[in-house]
Amino acid sequence: MGRCLIHREDGLTFYLVGPNGKNQDGGGAIEGTVTRLAWDNKLIAAERYATFRGDKDGWILIDPATQKISGPLSEEEFSKIRDSNQLQVMTAADAWKKL
Numbered sequence: 001m002g003r004c005l006i007h008r009e010d011g012l013t014f015y016l017v018g019p020n021g022k023n024q025d026g027g028g029a030i031e032g033t034v035t036r037l038a039w040d041n042k043l044i045a046a047e048r049y050a051t052f053r054g055d056k057d058g059w060i061l062i063d064p065a066t067q068k069i070s071g072p073l074s075e076e077e078f079s080k081i082r083d084s085n086q087l088q089v090m091t092a093a094d095a096w097k098k099l
Contacts, residue, residue, distance in 0.1 A: 005034065007096060014092035016046055018067075027051030030060040030069065037095040038087035045087060048072065 006028075007014045014035075015028035027033065032048035032055070039045065044062040050072075058072025061081070073081070082089065090098070 005037070005092070005096060005099060007092075012093070014096065016044075016062075029062075031055065032057070034092045036089050036091055038082060038089040040085060040087060043081075043085060043087070045078065045081070045089075047078075047089075
Protein backbone atom coordinates (compact mmCIF):
# COMPACT_ATOMS: atom_id res chain seq x y z
CA MET A 1 0.00 0.00 0.00
CA GLY A 2 2.89 2.37 0.62
CA ARG A 3 1.03 4.32 3.30
CA CYS A 4 0.63 3.33 6.90
CA LEU A 5 -2.03 4.23 9.46
CA ILE A 6 -0.62 5.15 12.87
CA HIS A 7 -2.24 6.45 16.03
CA ARG A 8 -1.26 8.57 18.99
CA GLU A 9 -1.14 7.27 22.52
CA ASP A 10 -4.67 8.56 23.09
CA GLY A 11 -5.94 5.86 20.72
CA LEU A 12 -8.26 8.41 19.12
CA THR A 13 -5.98 10.42 16.83
CA PHE A 14 -4.89 8.73 13.58
CA TYR A 15 -2.45 9.78 10.83
CA LEU A 16 -1.27 8.37 7.52
CA VAL A 17 2.48 8.27 7.03
CA GLY A 18 4.42 7.54 3.87
CA PRO A 19 6.76 4.66 3.15
CA ASN A 20 9.40 4.13 5.86
CA GLY A 21 7.61 6.55 8.18
CA LYS A 22 8.12 9.61 5.98
CA ASN A 23 5.88 12.62 6.50
CA GLN A 24 5.27 12.03 10.20
CA ASP A 25 5.55 15.71 11.15
CA GLY A 26 2.75 18.23 10.87
CA GLY A 27 -0.11 15.85 10.22
CA GLY A 28 1.45 13.04 8.25
CA ALA A 29 1.19 12.37 4.55
CA ILE A 30 -2.19 14.09 4.22
CA GLU A 31 -1.34 17.05 6.49
CA GLY A 32 -4.08 16.27 8.98
CA THR A 33 -5.69 13.64 11.12
CA VAL A 34 -7.68 10.79 9.59
CA THR A 35 -11.31 10.58 10.67
CA ARG A 36 -12.59 7.96 8.20
CA LEU A 37 -11.04 5.63 5.62
CA ALA A 38 -12.04 3.58 2.60
CA TRP A 39 -9.81 1.57 0.27
CA ASP A 40 -9.46 -1.11 -2.34
CA ASN A 41 -6.56 -2.30 -4.51
CA LYS A 42 -6.69 0.84 -6.68
CA LEU A 43 -7.51 3.63 -4.25
CA ILE A 44 -7.04 4.80 -0.67
CA ALA A 45 -9.44 7.49 0.52
CA ALA A 46 -8.93 9.26 3.84
CA GLU A 47 -11.21 11.89 5.27
CA ARG A 48 -8.91 14.42 6.87
CA TYR A 49 -9.25 17.09 9.48
CA ALA A 50 -6.56 19.51 8.31
CA THR A 51 -3.75 20.33 10.71
CA PHE A 52 -3.61 23.91 9.51
CA ARG A 53 -7.05 25.45 9.87
CA GLY A 54 -6.52 27.56 6.74
CA ASP A 55 -6.46 24.30 4.72
CA LYS A 56 -9.66 22.55 3.71
CA ASP A 57 -10.95 19.44 5.42
CA GLY A 58 -12.30 16.70 3.18
CA TRP A 59 -11.48 13.48 1.40
CA ILE A 60 -7.92 12.91 0.23
CA LEU A 61 -7.34 10.29 -2.49
CA ILE A 62 -4.14 8.28 -2.81
CA ASP A 63 -3.27 6.13 -5.81
CA PRO A 64 -1.23 3.23 -4.34
CA ALA A 65 0.46 2.50 -7.67
CA THR A 66 1.79 6.02 -8.29
CA GLN A 67 1.65 7.39 -4.71
CA LYS A 68 -0.16 10.45 -6.14
CA ILE A 69 -2.21 12.35 -3.58
CA SER A 70 -5.17 14.51 -4.61
CA GLY A 71 -7.96 16.40 -2.90
CA PRO A 72 -9.47 17.42 -0.66
CA LEU A 73 -12.88 16.53 -2.05
CA SER A 74 -16.22 17.41 -0.52
CA GLU A 75 -18.49 14.68 0.81
CA GLU A 76 -20.64 15.07 -2.32
CA GLU A 77 -17.67 14.75 -4.69
CA PHE A 78 -16.34 11.74 -2.79
CA SER A 79 -19.73 9.99 -2.69
CA LYS A 80 -19.62 9.58 -6.49
CA ILE A 81 -16.17 7.95 -6.29
CA ARG A 82 -17.21 5.84 -3.30
CA ASP A 83 -20.28 4.56 -5.12
CA SER A 84 -18.51 3.87 -8.43
CA ASN A 85 -15.71 1.95 -6.66
CA GLN A 86 -18.06 0.33 -4.11
CA LEU A 87 -15.85 1.49 -1.25
CA GLN A 88 -16.81 0.72 2.34
CA VAL A 89 -16.20 3.74 4.58
CA MET A 90 -15.24 3.14 8.20
CA THR A 91 -13.96 5.20 11.08
CA ALA A 92 -10.21 5.41 11.51
CA ALA A 93 -10.54 3.45 14.77
CA ASP A 94 -12.42 0.63 13.01
CA ALA A 95 -9.89 0.62 10.16
CA TRP A 96 -7.08 0.36 12.75
CA LYS A 97 -8.74 -2.74 14.21
CA LYS A 98 -9.26 -4.27 10.76
CA LEU A 99 -5.71 -3.62 9.60
